[in-house]
Amino acid sequence: MEFLELVYVGNKAFKVERVEYKGKKGVDIREMYEKDGEFLPTRSGIRLYDEQEGELDGVEMQAFEALFISLSDLRTQLKEEGVL
Numbered sequence: 001m002e003f004l005e006l007v008y009v010g011n012k013a014f015k016v017e018r019v020e021y022k023g024k025k026g027v028d029i030r031e032m033y034e035k036d037g038e039f040l041p042t043r044s045g046i047r048l049y050d051e052q053e054g055e056l057d058g059v060e061m062q063a064f065e066a067l068f069i070s071l072s073d074l075r076t077q078l079k080e081e082g083v084l
Contacts, residue, residue, distance in 0.1 A: 024049045
């Protein structure tokens with residue numbers, strides 16, 4: 001795995017890595033938590049594979065867009081329901 005970056009969305013951190021599994025290349029986005037100054041992975045995450053070599057940037061962008069849109073939609077819904 002190749003670490004790409006740690007992305008913060010609100011108070012949550014997500015680790016983004018390039019991965020290869022059984023010959024397939026893709027991107028892994030994993031929610032992280034901090035314990036004793038170290039970031040550790042949670043069970044929450046998504047792995048997207050790109051069947052066409054050389055197009056990882058497109059997959060990364062799709063993953064980020066889906067993640068941020070989903071989080072934004074969820075936050076809006078929770079505000080409308082009075083949870084936030």
